[in-house]
Each structure stands twice: as C-alpha cells, then as structure tokens.
Amino acid sequence: MYTADDLEDAQRIVYAAMPPTPQYAWPLLAAEAGCEVWVKHENHTPIGAFKVRGGIVAMKRRKDHGLTNGVITATRGNHGQSIPFGARRVGIPATIVCPLGNSVEKNAAMRALGAELIEVGRDFDEAREAATRIAGERNLDFVPSFGPDLVVGVSTYAHELFRAAGALDAVYVPIGMGSGICGVIAARDMLGLKTKVIGVVAESANAYALSFEAGRPVATNSAATFADGMAVRIPHADAFHIIKH
Secondary structure, eight states: OOOHHHHHHHHHHHHHHSOOOOEEEOHHHHHHHTSOOEEEOGGGSTTSSTTHHHHHHHHHHHHHTTOOSOEEEEOSSHHHHHHHHHHHHHTOOEEEEEOTTOOHHHHHHHHHTTOEEEEOSSSHHHHHHHHHHHHHHHTOEEOOSOOHHHHHHHHHHHHHHHHHHOSOSEEEEEOSSSHHHHHHHHHHHHHTOOOEEEEEOBTTBOHHHHHHHHTSOOOOSOOOOSOGGGOOSSOOHHHHHHHHO
C-alpha cells in the first residue's frame, strides 16, 4: 500500500505539526474484558481525532507539488477539521461542505480552523455530491475522504500503537470512510504482524458490513446513527478492497 520511505516521510510531516499520542493498557478495561486491553488516545491530537494526521500529510504534499489552488471536501466533522488544519499550515484555502443539521460544535471547530463552511444535503453522501459540483463551479480541487496520502498519514497512529504494545492479538477499529482501518492494516502488514484487524460499524450505518458479506460495495438508503463520523451510506471502493483483501 505504501513503502517504508512513504511512511518515514509521513512521520516527518506529522511530527512537525504534533507529537505522537499516548496509548495505555487500562486495568479496569482488562478486568471487564478478561484480557489485556490497550487504548490508543487519538483524542489527544490537535482536533481530537486521528484524521488530522491524514490532513496534515495530504495538504503538505499538495504544497510540495505546487498544488496551491483552494481545496474543497465533504464531511460530518473530523475530516472537515483535518483538511483545514493541514491547509492552514501551508497557506491553502479550504472549503468544507457538511450536511444540514450537522453538529454545531464541529461546525464551529471547522470555522475556527479557517474553513469556509457550506451546509447542504440530508447526509454525508448528499454533501459529497454537492462538494464535487461546487468544486467545478469555483475551480477548487476536491479532496475525497479516502486516498493514499490520507491513509499513510493516519497509519502513523497504528505504527505508534504497534511499537508500544507489540504484537497484539486483535485491534478493533471503527469504520467511517475507511482511512483509519486501512491505515491499521497497512501498518500491520508493513511490520509483518499477525494481528487480526476487526472493523466496527454502527448497526444503523452498516454499509461496510453488508459490503463485506456480499463481497462487493453495497450502498444503503440511510445511515441514521449518532456516531456521525461513521454515518456512511456508500462505501469507498478502494477502501473496501483493502479491507476485504
């Protein structure tokens, strides 16, 4: 999925913007689960979520390649904070499209990072369709919620976890668009570990689970969950391929 040089470059970019986050083995969780349990505390990043790592790497690499045009993306919040966080560091304007009724707190956080915020659509997928249309109208570059630079960026958290905790038996990862779990898979494979990676979806936003069972991407009509970062109706084909294989 990526090379050792890609990872080293991503680590250099990420750690210029933020320190590694901690991971702890919590004894009360271990007692409840009946096994050793580690928690990777990505709530300690500058935006409180792992996605900032991907935004930092993606925007820095855009700048390094001379792509300084404004960017636009769609989000329910965390991706929409990661892109303006990374874009502001390198002087690239960022526009974020989110669905109507989105979290007031996340909208405020995106604006605080310098993003122009546009609210449109009933859910993430309708917001994404609007973002691609606006990109053409305004001559902005659309940044999808899944891509190689995002994955190698977020995989740095998995490398930190595996280095600290060693060869874990299993890692449970929530799935939104898939960059987080794909980053864990990539890190595991690069390190030659046998750790089982288990994706977790919301019961009412189970497009990836249905896709996994069907062996192909399967869209759903709704994704009604309070876990808004996991509220996805249409799986990303590339992410699904990595998760499946």
